[in-house]
Amino acid sequence: MIEVNGLSKRYGDVFAVNDLTFTVRPGTVTGFLGPNGAGKSTTMRMILGLNRPTSGTATVDGRPFVRRRAGLHHVGALLDAGDVHPGHSAAAHLTALARTNGIGRRRVREVLEEVGLASAARRRVGGFSLGMRQRLGIATALLGNPPVLMFDEPVNGLDPEGVRWVRRLFRNLAAEGRTVLVSSHLMSEMENTAERLVVIGRGELIAEESVAAFAARGTQARTHVTVRTPDADRLATLLTSEGAEVRPDGPEVLTVTGTTADRIGELAFEHRFRLRELASRSASLEEAFMELTADRAEYRAGERR
Numbered sequence: 001m002i003e004v005n006g007l008s009k010r011y012g013d014v015f016a017v018n019d020l021t022f023t024v025r026p027g028t029v030t031g032f033l034g035p036n037g038a039g040k041s042t043t044m045r046m047i048l049g050l051n052r053p054t055s056g057t058a059t060v061d062g063r064p065f066v067r068r069r070a071g072l073h074h075v076g077a078l079l080d081a082g083d084v085h086p087g088h089s090a091a092a093h094l095t096a097l098a099r100t101n102g103i104g105r106r107r108v109r110e111v112l113e114e115v116g117l118a119s120a121a122r123r124r125v126g127g128f129s130l131g132m133r134q135r136l137g138i139a140t141a142l143l144g145n146p147p148v149l150m151f152d153e154p155v156n157g158l159d160p161e162g163v164r165w166v167r168r169l170f171r172n173l174a175a176e177g178r179t180v181l182v183s184s185h186l187m188s189e190m191e192n193t194a195e196r197l198v199v200i201g202r203g204e205l206i207a208e209e210s211v212a213a214f215a216a217r218g219t220q221a222r223t224h225v226t227v228r229t230p231d232a233d234r235l236a237t238l239l240t241s242e243g244a245e246v247r248p249d250g251p252e253v254l255t256v257t258g259t260t261a262d263r264i265g266e267l268a269f270e271h272r273f274r275l276r277e278l279a280s281r282s283a284s285l286e287e288a289f290m291e292l293t294a295d296r297a298e299y300r301a302g303e304r305r
């Protein structure tokens with residue numbers, strides 16, 4: 001279990017992480033979502049004791065991680081896939097880590113097999129593609145067979161087969177009862193992998209809930225109904241008086257939020273006006289995420305804050 005409590009990190013005037021509190025439980029994959037610069041990497045580094053918090057605490061199974069010996073047995077993490085000496089082979093890199101953590105050589109072979117790098121074990125990491133480096137980073141995280149695992153943007157550089165493999169791997173690790181935290185800036189990556197979500201923006205917590213609850217929140221709030229009617233003005237007045245939001249979208253066409261297609265059908269029946277089209281569309285999980293984080297994205301095309 002990972003517990004983050006009132007965690008903050010300030011760089012100069014900027015809070016990279018601001019009073020974050022959340023819990024990551026064992027047995028499920030938890031997605032750690034936020035736009036670029038939201039503070040995901042900084043939070044993960046603080047959980048691992050690599051960055052010192054300005055205030056607050058982060059514990060792994062009840063204790064700050066820095067206090068652990070033979071760390072790879074407790075927490076496995078993929079943070080930066082480029083963080084490997086380019087002159088070393090994959091096997092040498094893992095063997096050195098295994099030795100300092102009291103892990104046998106057999107385990108090195110096992111994890112290389114598991115991540116699909118057995119045939120590249122003796123090659124220099126400097127010649128690896130980004131996807132191969134990610135696989136090596138995942139092998140490193142798995143090396144100590146730890147109960148808690150963290151992966152920062154793990155699908156970067158993986159091909160479609162690699163993405164499917166990594167999703168299956170995360171689900172299997174969680175099914176074994178481990179705590180699995182996976183960061184991403186893309187909702188679509190989490191939709192099929194995670195059961196729970198911790199969503200942050202500009203260092204602050206936006207949501208901590210199941211993927212299903214997060215999706216429902218978007219759907220309830222944001223079902224768009226498209227109506228085509230020659231009585232668009234009358235209908236718009238009626239809908240607005242009921243509190244719905246109405247936007248004209250071309251001749252005779254309205255896009256309505258805050259009500260249902262059923263209700264619009266009833267109004268048409270009661271007030272006797274013709275409907276030529278009536279269709280509702282639910283916001284996708286991606287849209288729910290975009291809406292919730294829109295005003296908290298640090299970097300957007302053409303502007304900075």
Ligand SMILES: Nc1ncnc2c1ncn2[C@@H]1O[C@H](COP(=O)(O)OP(=O)(O)OP(=O)(O)O)[C@@H](O)[C@H]1O
Pocket residue numbers: 011014015016017034035036037038039040041042043185298
């Ligand atoms: N060492 C540092 N010095 C100054 N500012 C930093 C430092 N590290 C991170 N930041 C700032 O903290 C904020 C959060 O960065 P962080 O890398 O944690 O975000 P992230 O959610 O992981 O983003 P991304 O998806 O782009 O990797 C950003 O504004 C970043 O510029």
